[in-house]
Amino acid sequence: MAAPVLRRVLGRRWTPARPWRPAAAPGRRAACILAALQARGLLQTVFPEHGSRADLAELLAPGAPPLTAYCGFDPTADSLHVGHLPALLGLFHLQRAGHHAILLVGSSTARLGDPSGRREKRAALDAGQLERNARGLRAGLEALDAGHRALGPPGAAWGSLRVLDNAAWLGEQRLLDFAAAAGAHFRMGALLGRPSARERLRGPAGMSLAEFLYPVLQAYDFYHLFRTYGCRLQLGGADQLGNITCGHDFVRRMTGEDVFGITVPLITSTTGAKLGKSAGNAVWLSRERTSPFELYQFFLRQPDNMVERYLKLFTFLPLPEIEHIMQLHAQEPEKRGPQKRLAAEVTKLVHGQEGLDSAKRCTQALYHSSVDALEVMSDQELKELFREAAFAELVLDPGTSVLDTCRKANAIPDGPRGYRMITEGGVSINHVPVTNPEGVLVLGQHILRNGLSLLRVGKKNVYVIKWLQLG
Numbered sequence: 001m002a003a004p005v006l007r008r009v010l011g012r013r014w015t016p017a018r019p020w021r022p023a024a025a026p027g028r029r030a031a032c033i034l035a036a037l038q039a040r041g042l043l044q045t046v047f048p049e050h051g052s053r054a055d056l057a058e059l060l061a062p063g064a065p066p067l068t069a070y071c072g073f074d075p076t077a078d079s080l081h082v083g084h085l086p087a088l089l090g091l092f093h094l095q096r097a098g099h100h101a102i103l104l105v106g107s108s109t110a111r112l113g114d115p116s117g118r119r120e121k122r123a124a125l126d127a128g129q130l131e132r133n134a135r136g137l138r139a140g141l142e143a144l145d146a147g148h149r150a151l152g153p154p155g156a157a158w159g160s161l162r163v164l165d166n167a168a169w170l171g172e173q174r175l176l177d178f179a180a181a182a183g184a185h186f187r188m189g190a191l192l193g194r195p196s197a198r199e200r201l202r203g204p205a206g207m208s209l210a211e212f213l214y215p216v217l218q219a220y221d222f223y224h225l226f227r228t229y230g231c232r233l234q235l236g237g238a239d240q241l242g243n244i245t246c247g248h249d250f251v252r253r254m255t256g257e258d259v260f261g262i263t264v265p266l267i268t269s270t271t272g273a274k275l276g277k278s279a280g281n282a283v284w285l286s287r288e289r290t291s292p293f294e295l296y297q298f299f300l301r302q303p304d305n306m307v308e309r310y311l312k313l314f315t316f317l318p319l320p321e322i323e324h325i326m327q328l329h330a331q332e333p334e335k336r337g338p339q340k341r342l343a344a345e346v347t348k349l350v351h352g353q354e355g356l357d358s359a360k361r362c363t364q365a366l367y368h369s370s371v372d373a374l375e376v377m378s379d380q381e382l383k384e385l386f387r388e389a390a391f392a393e394l395v396l397d398p399g400t401s402v403l404d405t406c407r408k409a410n411a412i413p414d415g416p417r418g419y420r421m422i423t424e425g426g427v428s429i430n431h432v433p434v435t436n437p438e439g440v441l442v443l444g445q446h447i448l449r450n451g452l453s454l455l456r457v458g459k460k461n462v463y464v465i466k467w468l469q470l471g
Ligand SMILES: Nc1ncnc2c1ncn2[C@@H]1O[C@H](COP(=O)(O)OP(=O)(O)OP(=O)(O)O)[C@@H](O)[C@H]1O
Pocket: 071, 072, 073, 074, 076, 082, 083, 084, 086, 087, 235, 236, 237, 238, 239, 240, 264, 265, 266, 267, 268, 274, 275, 276, 277, 278, 279
């Protein structure tokens, strides 16, 4: 016979939690990190609102022993993306307040595929791809940890951070043992009542057993991390509330202890779609997929009505400083001060000072036609900057003319039409128009010190030329 507490939990159906409101009481509670997260717009829901012995606000109150919190990321791609940042920033803020963070790579959960918020099942990944993705994700999480630490004062008394992979414990489970031991504590009614299950079961695609079991594995992670590391808090995007609730119930049932969940708001695109892999609109954090320049430009493009929210969500700038930045913006909106600060802060967190310098160099070269900036750019930066551009390696013969260069790079059509494109001013090299097709290329003018030329034909077609055998 289940104990009364257990019976209550076993019998409970899934109900959506209400958005979290800070406690009215002033003093210790008001100073709690939860209130700080709330003020930055990082709190959508706290679940449950009240524990059986303590509330989350009490566990996180200043002076309370450090708490351990985690967030999981399935390696369904080899890189993190901007949508992952709010949950990560939430963990980093907790770390700054002295708490410990666990970043979990879900190599085992990714094999089932999380059905939360999805109309269709995820495409299956083969073992090799999964392993490569997991490696990329782990490297991304570690790099972000390093980027975050570099922002803080040396020797800051922050909590610890570790990166784990759930394959370490889920990968070893034997089906029968797991089904008998853990499976006995999950109620079908509660699992079937979850919104993601209900919607999928009603729809034409239905739901596979693998997907149906997904929350069970995520719940087991929470239980494992609670038992092994004393982890009492799970963070995730708003779409994770059902999975987090499931984990909470499981840990309560297995241990009788209080654990909690925090969801962060979902970042959406201008069309309202969740920014991420599924919608195909991800802005990646790995340099191979999205360069520091592109990341910088993404934040620089944010409209005025979003920028204050994003400064609070995506940076560690103190709130009074953000207020000041916004006041200056009201006086000189054309300077786009908040957008520039936002872009700089996020790029520095993700790609370090070197990445930020690169992003600024690329911005100068592309939008301010700066030859100085072009001249100091590396091949990698140029390729990143002109991802859509053709990259040609050409041998510089003596007397190579503008026309030869355009032809060898396949930048203009053969015959008189191509010739006319030059004479009519449609071609520039290193941002300077070249109207004489017979003009010979000059080192230091048409060919930069780094052995590169940037050839532009019309408004859109850009060719990066690397000259070989310059001597
Ligand atoms: N756009 C977003 N805004 C806020 N949180 C997000 C966003 N995208 C993902 N997250 C959160 O990041 C964590 C890890 O997400 P995960 O990588 O497993 O899936 P995902 O990026 O949501 O994938 P998909 O886009 O394919 O659904 C989850 O807590 C998820 O809710």
